Amino acid sequence: xxxxxxxxxxxxxxxxxxxxxxxxxxxxxxxxxxxxxxxxxxxxxxxxxxxxxxxxxxxxxxxxxxxxxxxxxxxxxxxxxxxxxxxxxxxxxxxxxxxxxxxxxxxxxxxxxxxxxxxxxxxxxxxxxxxxxxxxxxxxxxxxxxxxxxxxxxxxxxxxxxxxxxxxxxxxxxxxxxxxxxxxxxxxxxxxxxxxxxxxxxxxxxxxxxxxxxxxxxxxxxxxxxxxxxxxxxxxxxxxxxxxxxxxxxxxxxxxxxxxxxxxxxxxxxxxxxxxxxxxxxxxxxxxxxxxxxxxxxxxxxxxxxxxxxxxxxxxxxxxxxxxxxxxxxxxxxxxxxxxxxxxxxxxxxxxxxxxxxxxxxxxxxxxxxxxxxxxxxxxxxxxxxxxxxxxxxxxxxxxxxxxxxxxxxxxxxxxxxxxxxxxxxxxxxxxxxxxxxxxxxxxxxxxxxxxxxxxxxxxxxxxxxxxxxxxxxxxxxxxxxxxxxxxxxxxxxxxxxxxxxxxxxxxxxxxxxx
Amino acid sequence: xxxxxxxxxxxxxxxxxxxxxxxxxxxxxxxxxxxxxxxxxxxxxxxxxxxxxxxxxxxxxxxxxxxxxxxxxxxxxxxxxxxxxxxxxxxxxxxxxxxxxxxxxxxxxxxxxxxxxxxxxxxxxxxxxxxxxxxxxxxxxxxxxxxxxxxxxxxxxxxxxxxxxxxxxxxxxxxxxxxxxxxxxxxxxxxxxxxxxxxxxxxxxxxxxxxxxxxxxxxxxxxxxxxxxxxxxxxxxxxxxxxxxxxxxxxxxxxxxxxxxxxxxxxxxxxxxxxxxxxxxxxxxxxxxxxxxxxxxxxxxxxxxxxxxxxxxxxxxxxxxxxxxxxxxxxxxxxxxxxxxxxxxxxxxxxxxxxxxxxxxxxxxxxxxxxxxxxxxxxxxxxxxxxxxxxxxxxxxxxxxxxx
Numbered sequence: 001x002x003x004x005x006x007x008x009x010x011x012x013x014x015x016x017x018x019x020x021x022x023x024x025x026x027x028x029x030x031x032x033x034x035x036x037x038x039x040x041x042x043x044x045x046x047x048x049x050x051x052x053x054x055x056x057x058x059x060x061x062x063x064x065x066x067x068x069x070x071x072x073x074x075x076x077x078x079x080x081x082x083x084x085x086x087x088x089x090x091x092x093x094x095x096x097x098x099x100x101x102x103x104x105x106x107x108x109x110x111x112x113x114x115x116x117x118x119x120x121x122x123x124x125x126x127x128x129x130x131x132x133x134x135x136x137x138x139x140x141x142x143x144x145x146x147x148x149x150x151x152x153x154x155x156x157x158x159x160x161x162x163x164x165x166x167x168x169x170x171x172x173x174x175x176x177x178x179x180x181x182x183x184x185x186x187x188x189x190x191x192x193x194x195x196x197x198x199x200x201x202x203x204x205x206x207x208x209x210x211x212x213x214x215x216x217x218x219x220x221x222x223x224x225x226x227x228x229x230x231x232x233x234x235x236x237x238x239x240x241x242x243x244x245x246x247x248x249x250x251x252x253x254x255x256x257x258x259x260x261x262x263x264x265x266x267x268x269x270x271x272x273x274x275x276x277x278x279x280x281x282x283x284x285x286x287x288x289x290x291x292x293x294x295x296x297x298x299x300x301x302x303x304x305x306x307x308x309x310x311x312x313x314x315x316x317x318x319x320x321x322x323x324x325x326x327x328x329x330x331x332x333x334x335x336x337x338x339x340x341x342x343x344x345x346x347x348x349x350x351x352x353x354x355x356x357x358x359x360x361x362x363x364x365x366x367x368x369x370x371x372x373x374x375x376x377x378x379x380x381x382x383x384x385x386x387x388x389x390x391x392x393x394x395x396x397x398x399x400x401x402x403x404x405x406x407x408x409x410x411x412x413x414x415x416x417x418x419x420x421x422x423x424x425x426x427x428x429x430x431x432x433x434x435x436x437x438x439x440x441x442x443x444x445x446x447x448x449x450x451x452x453x454x455x456x457x458x459x460x461x462x463x464x465x466x467x468x469x470x471x472x473x474x475x476x477x478x479x480x481x482x483x484x485x486x487x488x489x490x491x492x493x494x495x496x497x498x499x500x501x502x503x504x505x506x507x508x509x510x511x512x513x514x515x
Numbered sequence: 516x517x518x519x520x521x522x523x524x525x526x527x528x529x530x531x532x533x534x535x536x537x538x539x540x541x542x543x544x545x546x547x548x549x550x551x552x553x554x555x556x557x558x559x560x561x562x563x564x565x566x567x568x569x570x571x572x573x574x575x576x577x578x579x580x581x582x583x584x585x586x587x588x589x590x591x592x593x594x595x596x597x598x599x600x601x602x603x604x605x606x607x608x609x610x611x612x613x614x615x616x617x618x619x620x621x622x623x624x625x626x627x628x629x630x631x632x633x634x635x636x637x638x639x640x641x642x643x644x645x646x647x648x649x650x651x652x653x654x655x656x657x658x659x660x661x662x663x664x665x666x667x668x669x670x671x672x673x674x675x676x677x678x679x680x681x682x683x684x685x686x687x688x689x690x691x692x693x694x695x696x697x698x699x700x701x702x703x704x705x706x707x708x709x710x711x712x713x714x715x716x717x718x719x720x721x722x723x724x725x726x727x728x729x730x731x732x733x734x735x736x737x738x739x740x741x742x743x744x745x746x747x748x749x750x751x752x753x754x755x756x757x758x759x760x761x762x763x764x765x766x767x768x769x770x771x772x773x774x775x776x777x778x779x780x781x782x783x784x785x786x787x788x789x790x791x792x793x794x795x796x797x798x799x800x801x802x803x804x805x806x807x808x809x810x811x812x813x814x815x816x817x818x819x820x821x822x823x824x825x826x827x828x829x830x831x832x833x834x835x836x837x838x839x840x841x842x843x844x845x846x847x848x849x850x851x852x853x854x855x856x857x858x859x860x861x862x863x864x865x866x867x868x869x870x871x872x873x874x875x876x877x878x879x880x881x882x883x884x885x886x887x888x889x890x891x892x893x894x895x896x897x898x899x900x901x902x903x904x905x906x907x908x909x910x911x912x913x914x915x916x917x918x919x
Contacts (some may be wrong), residue, residue, distance in 0.1 A: 339782030356780040361773040371783035377763045384761065457783070489546060508557065 013075065014203035015060070015091070015172045020069035027057040031227045032069070037172060040430065044205045044214040044235070046247055047224035048443040050402065050413030053207045056224070057122055057174045061093040062086040062197050072222035073172070092170025094161040096177050102150035106143055106160050110167065135163050140196055155186030161194065165204070174205040179213055180441065191217050209247070209443040211240045224249050247401055248445040258455045258477075266294035267330045268463025269315070269432045269452045274324035276307070276314045283322070286487035292432065292463040297454065299466040299478035299495075303506050307349065307469050307487035315465070316348045317341030323348060329431040342371055347432030349438045351420055351467075357421040358409045365391035365405035371428045398423040399449070415446030423455055432463045439473060441442050451477060471499060546835050546842065548886075550849065553882035560878055564632045564871060571867040575856035595854060599741040603811055605851030607632070609748040610803035611829030612847050613755050614670075614796040616838035619682075620759060621792040622772035626676050627673055627688025628800045629826025630695035631666035635801030638665040639808045641709060643722035643728075651726035658727060659747070659805045661851060666801015667794040669695065674793025678786030684793070692826070699820035711814075719816040731808040743750045744806035749844075751799065756840035758795070768792050800826065827855075831880050834887040 017035040021028065021401060027051045037043050058064045060071060062080030071078050073089045080086035083093070084440075100109045107128040108475060132145040141159050149157060165173055176196075179187045194204055194217060207213055214221055215235060223230040223246040230246050231377045269292040278284035284307040293297040302308060313319035315326060317338040325334045333344045350356035358367050365387040369376065376386055391405035400419045403412050409420065418438070425433065435454060439447040458464050468474050474481055475495050483491040483505040491505050542756040558568035576582070580597025582590075611628040615686035618625035633716060646654060673691060676682035703708040704718045711721045734740025770778040771788045779785050803825070832850055836842030857872035867875075 316780075317782075337782075337784070338779055339784070342782045350780055355774070356776050359770050359773045359777045359781075362770065366770075369766075370770070370777075373766055374763060380763050381757070381761050382763060382766055 012147050013037065014037050014073070015205075016072040016075070017056070017060070017080075018070040018072070020056060020059055020071070021067050022052075022059055022064055023067050025198070028227050030059065030066070033224070033227075033229045035222055035229065036232070037203050037205060038219075039203050039221040040198055040201050042198055044206045044208060044221040045224065046207060046209060046211075046214055046221050046243060048247060048413075048416045048445050049223040049441075050226075051247075052227040053224055054176055055227075057093065057176060057205060057207060060086065060096070061174060072269050074435060077423060087165075087170070088166045090169055090171035091174065092165025092168060092172070093174040094158065094165060094176065096180055098157050098161050100149045100157055100160060102148070102405060105145065106149060106152070107145035108145050110145070110159060110164055113341055117202045119335045132163070133169065135167055138161065139166065139193070139200065141193055142210060151403055153186070154181050155183070155189060158182070158186075158190065162197075166197075170202070172203045173204070174207070177209075178206070179208065179210060181427045187213070188297060190446035211243050211247075211444065215240060225249055244444045259459070262271070266431060266461060266463065267327070268293045268296075269465060270325075270327040272313060272325050274311070274326065275322040276310045276319055277322055278307075278310050284487055285314065287324070288487060288489050289324075290482055290489050294431075294463050295458060295461045296479040297458050297464040297466055299481045300374055300484050301468070301471065301472040301474050301481050301502060301506060302484035305471055306484050308436070308484060310469060310487075311484070312348070312351070312434055315341075315432075315434055316346055321444060343426070345429075347371075347425035347428055348431035348435045349418075349425055349433070349435040351436035351440070353414075353417050353421050358417055360410040361408055363391075363406050364395065364400070364403050364409055364412075367409050367420055368394055368427075369407075371424055394423040395420075395435070407451065415442045415449075418442060418446060420451065422450065426453065430462060432465065434465045434467075435459050437469065438466070439468075439470070471502065535570040546837060549883060549886040551845075552886055553879050556882055557875060557879045558894060560875065561867065562764075564868065566867050574847025574862055575853070575872075578858060578862065579852040580855070581852060596734060596738065600739065600858070601740050601848075601852050601855040602745050603739065603851075604854045606744045606748045606810070607803035607807050607825055608828060608832050608847035608851050609844050610751060610799045611826050612832035612836060612843040613618035613751065614642070614666075614800035614803070614826075614830045615833035616836065616843050617759070617768070617799070618792060618796045619757070619833060619838045620765075620772050621768040621788060621809060622775065622791065623674075623677070623687055623792060624685050624794070625670065625673075625796050626685055626830070626839060627670055627691050627798075627826070628829040629823065630688065630692035631669050631797040632804040632826045632829075633692075633695040633699055633820050633823065634669045634805075634810075635662035635666040635804030636808045636815055636820075637695075637702060637804075638662045638801075639805030640720045640723065643809055644724035645815075647724050647726075649727075654724070654727040654731065654811060658809055663798045663802040666799070666804065667797035667900045669799025670800070671790060672791040672796040677793070678789045691917050696820055699815065699816075700817045703815055703820075704708050717816075718818075720814050723809055724811045727765075727809060728813060729806070739811050744810040745801070747806060751802070752840055754797075754841075759840060764791065764795075778853035778904070790905075800829070817913050831884045831887075835883055852878070874913070 013036050015035075015037040017033060019032045019033050019034060020030050022030040031055055032378065033052070037044075037058070037497070045053045045056070055064065059066045060080065061075065062082045062085050065081070078089045080089065080091065084251065086093075101112070104112075107125070108123070110132050111123075111128045129145045132143065135141075136143050141163055143156060143159050143163065144152070149160070158181075162173065178190060182190060194206070197204060206214070206218055214237075218235045220232055220234050221238070221243065222232040223243070224449070225247060230249075233246070271291070272289045274288045275283050276285035286307070288307070290298070290309065300308060300311070310319060314321050317333075317336050318342060321334050325332060327333065328341075328344050328346055331344060332344075333341060336344060352463050354360060365384070368391045369382075369387050373382060376383060388405040394400075395405065398419045400412070400416050400423065402416050409417060410422065422438075438450050438454065442450065451473075452468065454464055458479075466474070466477055478495045479504065481493045481495060481497065482489050483502065485506065485508050488489065490508070493502060493505065556574070558572065561568040561571045578597055579601050580594045580599070581601070583594035583598045611632055614628045614631060615625050639658045642658040642661050642714050643654065645852050649657070659811050669691060670688070673684045673687040676687050677684045702705055703720045704710065705715070706716070708838040709720055711717060729742035729744050731740035759769070767778065767783045767788050770783055771780060775785050778788070812819070826849055831845055832846045835849070836844070836846035853876050857876045862872050
């Protein structure tokens with residue numbers, strides 16, 4: 001994708017960072033980082049979770065003040081004390097979490113903080129609307145100025161954010177993991193928009209840890225590792241594996257290696273004729289039957305909203321079963337609550353580790369005890385010392401970085417948080433491991449770790465139920481793939497199936513030959 | 516940590532995250548700053564009335580009897596009596612503070628300390644004024660126990676409503692306060708079933724029998740010396756600390772308080788935890804009511820029940836004490852001292868109008884609640900100053916530090 005317009009060093013630098021250093025306490029989040037953004041290029045900033053990408057750009061945007069180093073915009077040194085100052089020198093930033101007010105319209109959000117006023121000091125609706133229209137035409141970004149933000153899609157909200165930044169005069173646009181919240185379709189649209197912006201001369205910093213996207217959209221890539229810049233490469237000269245190695249600092253297996261499934265594991269999970277209602281009282285799981293034997297990974301593939309969450313919640317005892325049965329290890333656990341399910345040997349890597357998997361304000365030791373705290377208590381009293389000892393052992397074993405047993409879970413990066421969850425769940429020696437989107441939001445290094453652990457658990461004879469929206473993950477991990485469509489298992493496929501075939505099944509097609 | 520820890524990108528990425536970061540990082544300094552700020556503004560109010568804030572606060576301080584602890588500062592006899600009164604007031608404040616603090620830890624806002632306290636007092640006065648033949652120790656224990664249980668049941672209603680039908684505990688505890696209040700007024704009011712047997716014109720209960728009164732261990736029992744209830748409160752302090760930090764129940768309560776979803780995922784029954792936490796809170800507050808009745812009030816009048824503010828003070832106590840065991844006990848002492856120091860009988864009208872002194876307590880109490888709620892602001896101002904100091908100290912930043 002890199003084009004040749006930038007060849008020759010004549011291209012000016014829209015933004016230059018020299019030796020940016022930022023400390024948080026004893027931690028060097030950014031360590032003498034140099035960074036050059038040419039005018040009219042899309043420059044990707046790649047790194048693992050916690051490598052310092054966001055910190056660096058927060059420094060540029062004036063949210064953090066650097067401890068050392070220089071920021072130059074168009075060759076002129078600037079010191080952005082706050083975002084407002086950064087905007088004044090032409091730097092705009094779009095965050096992962098949008099700063100939009102859901103109950104207000106696009107136009108109202110658009111002019112927030114710089115409201116055009118009528119003579120009577122009322123908000124000039126017309127001026128606001130026309131400003132949105134003008135910009136949206138100029139950049140070819142369609143948005144409806146009168147729509148309420150709450151009613152438009154995430155992709156559209158992102159457009160509003162981008163337009164707003166451009167409206168404030170952004171020449172340099174920083175996008176912090178812009179695709180994390182988008183669907184595949186929306187991502188493609190975003191890329192079109194970014195390409196247009198580049199043609200119009202906007203310089204873009206694209207923060208991501210998704211290699212494929214970076215290869216697709218960027219002209220150059222700067223890789224950060226543990227707060228330092230590892231180097232800048234021209235995108236067309238590298239491939240996925242090369243980037244992954246730069247980012248992690250060692251060879252990474254993008255696809256986990258696994259042996260054929262061992263035979264003769266335990267009974268695992270048996271689900272029959274299961275009906276589970278969702279919060280609206282509709283049958284989200286509607287007569288699903290399947291089995292996961294010990295020593296195999298069974299993946300549930302399906303489009304989001306076909307009953308995955310409800311199925312998992314039923315199996316982990318968090319949601320009541322309407323009809324049908326669930327057996328784990330040969331025992332009927334249909335009517336069991338979460339605690340009894342845990343005791344029956346069901347481990348659960350939750351879909352949302354920040355909401356469910358961890359108590360973010362608990363220490364790591366307390367979090368690691370969440371399964372076992374009762375068993376380790378005596379006369380209703382806990383032993384913090386034993387919590388800490390156990391945590392120390394698990395943190396080392398699972399290579400959790402950035403935290404001691406007394407650290408709050410909130411302080412860890414996403415990948416390390418997930419390692420804590422996995423350590424706790426696997427250490428409980430479960431009969432069945434339910435892994436719901438276990439690698440969501442993780443970088444390649446952490447993904448590799450999670451995949452290896454899941455395969456290791458399978459090889460140890462455990463039943464593993466994987467629910468994932470990443471087809472690639474499903475293909476690389478599963479021994480069998482079950483397609484979940486409208487609350488029913490509509491087919492069983494081998495992992496060698498093509499993406500087209502499974503896509504068709506997931507959309508409800510080809511169900512006639514369902515297994 | 517041997518490896519260089521990768522920085523977390525998550526914290527501080529949202530406003531709420533930053534705020535809770537501020538709150539947790541405040542430590543001991545914030546509550547102290549909060550209290551100081553409240554007293555400072557209270558001083559401005561004093562100045563507005565045309566009095567001298569310094570001499571007024573001096574007079575308050577003398578009224579607390581805290582000078583007894585510093586024997587070289589002078590007179591001892593009055594100070595001792597004042598300190599006894601301060602500690603008598605501190606005792607129930609510690610307990611109602613726990614009643615609010617424990618609920619906070621579980622993510623519940625217990626506004627019902629007042630009602631739980633009243634119910635405890637009502638039951639204790641009934642038990643303590645009847646059964647005259649029961650031996651003293653047994654009588655006391657029975658009255659304390661039943662008073663505490665009554666408070667526990669009272670608060671348990673709110674917990675149960677929250678757990679079963681999702682009724683917000685703020686609303687239900689406020690309502691239960693009113694119910695407790697009017698039950699008390701009915702019981703001890705004129706022609707009420709528990710009105711005293713001697714004077715039908717007084718809306719007041721029978722007196723606690725002499726044997727069932729808490730022994731006084733410091734000072735004159737006739738002149739409201741300090742009773743052993745203080746030790747009960749201190750012992751409950753230890754229980755509270757263990758409960759919160761070392762027990763299965765406390766672990767579950769804190770997990771639920773931080774994240775009900777994660778707690779449920781960890782196999783904790785969130786609804787049941789709400790109930791047990793509220794019952795526990797009610798036990799604390801009910802005990803406070805029982806101790807006050809058995810320790811120094813000895814009877815309950817309808818206007819005591821209507822006028823008592825102690826349960827609400829408990830909210831300020833818990834907030835200022837940051838819902839910890841030690842913090843709550845210290846801030847209970849502060850508020851106990853404040854109540855005693857602004858007590859009308861201690862004040863010289865030339866220094867400060869005694870009629871206004873009580874109002875000043877209320878003002879300072881309100882300011883504390885306000886500032887604790889705006890704690891973030893206090894920490895922020897504090898941080899800002901520190902940062903500015905640092906920046907001034909730091910030499911002008913070099914272009915680049917040599918990369919190590």
